[in-house]
Amino acid sequence: xxxxxxxxxxxxxxxYAFKHVWAGVLAWTWLGLMNPHKQxxxxxxxxxxxxxxxxxxxxxxxxxxxxxMDIWTPASVSMLMLIIWxxxxxxxxxxSELAWPHLIDTLKVFLMIFVAMxxxxxxxxxxxxxxxxxxxxxxxxVKGGVFTIxxxxxxxxxGPTGTMLEGNNELALALIMTIxxxxxxxxxxxxxxxxxxxxxxxxxxxxxxxxxxxRGALLAISAMSAVxxxxxxxxxxxxxLTVIVAAGVVALMPESWHERMDTINTYEEDASAMGxxxxxxxxxxxxxxxxxxxxxxxxxxxVYAAYAPDPRFVLVAHxxxxxxxxxxxxxxxxxxxxxxxxxxxxxxxVRRFGLSSPEHTWMADLAGMCQVSLVGYLVxxxxxxxxxxDLAYNLVLIAVCMSRLMRDxxxxxxxxxLYGFGSPMQRSHxxxxxx
Numbered sequence: 001x002x003x004x005x006x007x008x009x010x011x012x013x014x015x016y017a018f019k020h021v022w023a024g025v026l027a028w029t030w031l032g033l034m035n036p037h038k039q040x041x042x043x044x045x046x047x048x049x050x051x052x053x054x055x056x057x058x059x060x061x062x063x064x065x066x067x068x069m070d071i072w073t074p075a076s077v078s079m080l081m082l083i084i085w086x087x088x089x090x091x092x093x094x095x096s097e098l099a100w101p102h103l104i105d106t107l108k109v110f111l112m113i114f115v116a117m118x119x120x121x122x123x124x125x126x127x128x129x130x131x132x133x134x135x136x137x138x139x140x141x142v143k144g145g146v147f148t149i150x151x152x153x154x155x156x157x158x159g160p161t162g163t164m165l166e167g168n169n170e171l172a173l174a175l176i177m178t179i180x181x182x183x184x185x186x187x188x189x190x191x192x193x194x195x196x197x198x199x200x201x202x203x204x205x206x207x208x209x210x211x212x213x214x215r216g217a218l219l220a221i222s223a224m225s226a227v228x229x230x231x232x233x234x235x236x237x238x239x240x241l242t243v244i245v246a247a248g249v250v251a252l253m254p255e256s257w258h259e260r261m262d263t264i265n266t267y268e269e270d271a272s273a274m275g276x277x278x279x280x281x282x283x284x285x286x287x288x289x290x291x292x293x294x295x296x297x298x299x300x301x302x303v304y305a306a307y308a309p310d311p312r313f314v315l316v317a318h319x320x321x322x323x324x325x326x327x328x329x330x331x332x333x334x335x336x337x338x339x340x341x342x343x344x345x346x347x348x349x350v351r352r353f354g355l356s357s358p359e360h361t362w363m364a365d366l367a368g369m370c371q372v373s374l375v376g377y378l379v380x381x382x383x384x385x386x387x388x389x390d391l392a393y394n395l396v397l398i399a400v401c402m403s404r405l406m407r408d409x410x411x412x413x414x415x416x417x418l419y420g421f422g423s424p425m426q427r428s429h430x431x432x433x434x435x
Contacts, residue, residue, distance in 0.1 A: 002040040002044070003045075006044045007043075007047065010037075010047075010049045011052070014056035015056070018056060020066070021057060021064045021119045022116075022119045022120055024054075025119060027057075029116075029132050029133065030132050030136050032050065033133060033136035034136035034140075035160045035163045050108075054108065061115055064119070066119050066121070067118040068118055068121055070404060071114070071404070073403050074345065074346065075339065075343040075346045076117060076396065076400045077342075078338045078343075079110070079393070082339055085328060085332050085335050086106065086328060087107075089295065089329065090295055092290070092295065093293075093294065093298065095297055095300070098296065102296035103296060109388065109393065110393070113394070113396065113397050116397050117397055117401060121401075123362070126401055126405075127188075129394075130181055130185060130366075130398070131185065133394060134185060137178045140160070140175070141178065142205065144157035144171075144175075144204075144207075145211070147208075148210070148211030149207055155211075156168040157171065157208050157209075157211050164386070164390070169216055169384055170384060171208075172209040172212035172214040172216070173209075173214070173216060173217060173220060173380040173384060174389070175205050175206075176206075176220050176221055177373045177392070178373070179205050179206060180370070180373040181369060181370070182201060182205065183369055184365055184366050186202070188365075216379075216381075216382065216383035217380055219379055219383075220376040220379045223376065224379075227372050231368065276318040276383070278309055278310050280322045282303075282308035282309070282326065283323070283325050285308075286298070286303070287325045287329050287330055290329060292332075293327045293328040294326055294327055295327055296327060298326070301314050319381070319383060320382065321333065321337075321381075323385045323386075324336040324387045336387065339396065340378060343395060344374055346402075347367040347370050347371045347374070347399055348371070349406075350363055350364075351364045351368050351371070353406050360409065370399065373395060
């Protein structure tokens with residue numbers, strides 16, 4: 001039954017994508033984040049659902065009149081530069097036969113992100129995208145939160161099998177990044193009952209992330225809470241509430257959770273933590289010796305023997321920063337950091353605009369929550385190999401689309417054109433150095 005439902009939605013969305021490209025983009029996002037076919041047991045499990053939806057979307061995009069190509073902002077340009085470097089560095093990978101398929105899968109994600117930038121042109125479409133993201137990951141978060149509460153946090157919460165979010169740590173980070181988007185949607189809801197339902201979902205998402213027993217997730221939640229407190233008008237009240245909630249959660253967690261979290265302070269005694277430090281040093285050594293890095297899929301005993309301080313522990317990078325550094329060198333890491341720096345600044349610009357325009361307050365709220373989500377990724381990702389997480393690059397997509405909406409409004413209300421990345425061209429005035 002699940003197989004029939006999933007395939008029906010996939011083919012239905014593909015047909016609708018021929019009429020509206022943005023609908024195909026939403027379907028692709030849903031498949032990439034939720035992986036609903038992995039919740040089935042029959043033919044849908046291995047069916048190329050992403051290829052069907054992606055192919056229909058691309059064909060529709062070619063002939064569509066909906067698309068707009070004014071997508072270039074510092075964030076999108078930085079992402080394009082990163083893509084170019086990935087393509088340029090892959091021929092020099094240690095295991096090119098393994099690296100090329102990985103690169104192709106990564107490029108598919110980036111391609112659809114750029115397609116989405118060209119067709120999400122309205123506030124309504126942007127909200128649809130956020131709802132799809134929240135619903136896709138909320139499915140696992142709400143279900144995992146209920147499981148955590150019912151079992152007293154004695155068991156970890158895991159993601160869909162065979163996906164990037166299969167591990168408990170990876171799923172926890174994705175859920176944490178989704179919580180600010182849920183908070184934004186709650187702020188947009190009108191009925192008190194709907195707000196209460198969304199708040200309950202947020203609590204369950206947080207419980208699921210904490211119940212994963214992920215140390216990175218705990219640090220990410222702490223960083224996000226700090227950002228929210230700093231931006232709150234009632235910092236003291238929110239600080240007190242945060243401490244009370246945190247104390248309550250800690251008190252309910254089992255002894256196994258406390259023991260795992262305590263290893264943050266005693267990492268020298270934790271084999272997992274020491275293995276990560278060993279992997280980080282190895283990635284640094286690779287980048288120092290190879291301009292283009294080691295490439296995708298480089299984590300083998302042979303590579304560890306050549307570059308790692310201790311070749312006995314063969315692990316992946318376990319850090320978005322050391323992952324990019326080791327796989328694509330110092331230039332790759334610089335471009336990777338540039339993507340997030342420019343994306344954060346893009347949100348800051350949109351947020352300032354929204355705060356100055358009462359009719360665009362929603363933009364300030366969304367940009368602010370996306371910044372919180374990005375902070376969660378940059379902190380929690382320091383301990384996970386999720387340098388190409390779909391959800392993170394959807395934040396770049398949201399930033400670019402919001403920037404275009406901002407520029408459209410400025411264009412419609414200002415008597416002069418826009419130059420560059422949305423900066424108004426200054427008009428000369430008589431008596432100021434010229435006629």
